[in-house]
Amino acid sequence: MDRTILHCDMDGFYASVELLEHPELKHVPVAVCGNPENRHGIILAKNTHAKKYNVKTAETVWQAKKKCPDLHLLPPHHYKYKEYSLKINEIYQRFTDMVEPFSIDESWLDVSASLKLFGTGRQIADTLRETIRGELGLTLSVGVSFNKIFAKMGSDYNKPDGTTVISRDNYKQLLWPMNVRKMFFVGSATAEKLNKSGIHTIGDLARTDRGLLTALLGKQGGMLYEYANGLDSSPVCRYSEREKIKSVGNGTTFRRNLIGIDDIKVAVTALSDTVASRLRKYQMKGAGIKVDIKDPDFKVISRQKQLSAPTNLAEEIFREAISIIEASWKLNAPIRMLTITAINLCDENEAQQLSFFDENTASHEKGEKVERAIDDIRARFGENAITFGRVLNNDIGIDPKDNRSD
Incomplete structure (x- = not known):
């Protein structure tokens, strides 16, 4: 018996999420882009009205504006997209536990075992579209088929806000x-x-x-x-069995090049804070730190080191990252982009016992109490409620809130 597989693809996801707070722009061409002043002047997403002008993802802002002079530009808020992605996948799980995210705005669902409860594949797809529109104000397109590949192609067939069924009877005609x-x-x-x-x-x-x-x-x-030929038989994974995170990192292209250790410390402080807070959110620790440095000529070096004990503390990640940079980079040489990544992750409850001397163990425990208190404050009062003093009023283009949440 054939499986019934859905591929759900949100319509213009980034732009649609941003328009929830800008309903006045709903019927005009809109694009989400990085800030040109921060050298991120690339189109990240666009709505259907912008598509009519052939505005394309990944082209520069000036190219898009040349095609569509009245294009409205909105900045990205990656933490919002992540929050909505989680909400969307929670809705999918009301219909089946066989939910496999493919990207932040796409997921496969195997609803074969749910047909007696919720109806045909088309009916489930239409119910999902109605539910997400009603609860979140967003639209999606759904492909329904007997395998993952044709379901994926079906979700692209009738965009936006459509359901397409690709069956054994019609796939040759449609595809x-x-x-x-x-x-x-x-x-x-x-x-x-x-x-x-x-x-x-x-x-x-x-x-x-x-x-x-x-x-x-x-x-x-x-x-x-x-x-x-419709011979794909790859399974849809359960949501609970999706691949574990292998690394947690954050990188920034700066408004101006970093020059000297003071600039570098500002950047590393913010990036380490982001990485550490994400690790704690995922209940993980990193047993290694990797640093990627890009210069103004776009040349990149990558260095990493193993830690004596896994960590998810910003102070310890900062210290190790600075150590790597000082050992591998001329501090007066300009830096265009910097990325800090925690690697070789492990569950924080399974992390090996600290091998430090007693005084270092006490220092680690104190640092953990402080940083978890910071997490609590941000959860209660917002991401901007507290940050490191070194990062405040910087001129290199780091926004603590956006850095931490994307």
Whole structure:
């Protein structure tokens, strides 16, 4: 018996979330972008009205404004997107525990075991769309099919705010006439290779001998043959079994280049605070610290070190990151971007016992009490309620709230 799989894809997610607080902009072209003054002048998302002007994700702001002079620009708030993503996935779990997030705004659902409770796949998809619109004010498009790949392609078929069922009876009619570039996992380079071999549509791909595709593209060729012919059998994972976080990091491109240890300490303080608070939120500790440094010529160096004991404290992450930078970077050389990442994560309850001397153990415990008290204050009074003095009124473009929450 075939499975019933849904792929739920939020419509213009970033822009839609931002418009919840700007209803006056609902019927005009809107894009979410980084701040050009902070050298983040790239389009991150756009609404349907901006799409009509061919505004594209990842193009520069000036390119988008050239196409659409009346384009309204809004800054991103990544913590909001994360909060709404969690709310959306909680709604999905009312219908099934087989929920597998694919990105912050996309998830697969296997509702095979839920059909007797909630109706057909189409009915469940429509109920989800109505529920999310009613409770959160957002819209999504849903693909319904017998495998994950066709469900994913179905969610793209009738955007925005649509449900598309791709069945064994209609998939050749719906999908095979489409350009091969529309096939999931076919990028521009792969499409070019396929086109040169006379493969222009998904139907062409499906009818091509699998051996020829493997000779042309390697293992990917065999995979694409299966996908085009509806032979994907990959399972949808339970939400509780999704892959564990392997690292927690935060990076910033600065409004101006960092010069000297004082600038570096301001940046590392803010980034370490972000990483530490996230680790505590996830109830994890990092047994290693990695630092990535990008200079104005976009050259990047990456250095890391193992810690004597895992940590989720900003003070300890700061100390180790500064140590790495001092050992590997000329402090008077300009820094365009800096990223601090906690690696080799472990559950905080399973972390190995501290191997410090007694006085260091006492210092760690004191630091943990202080930083968890900071977490409590921020939870009660907002993210900006308390921060490190060194970060206040900086001129390098760090906003403590946005840094901590994205």
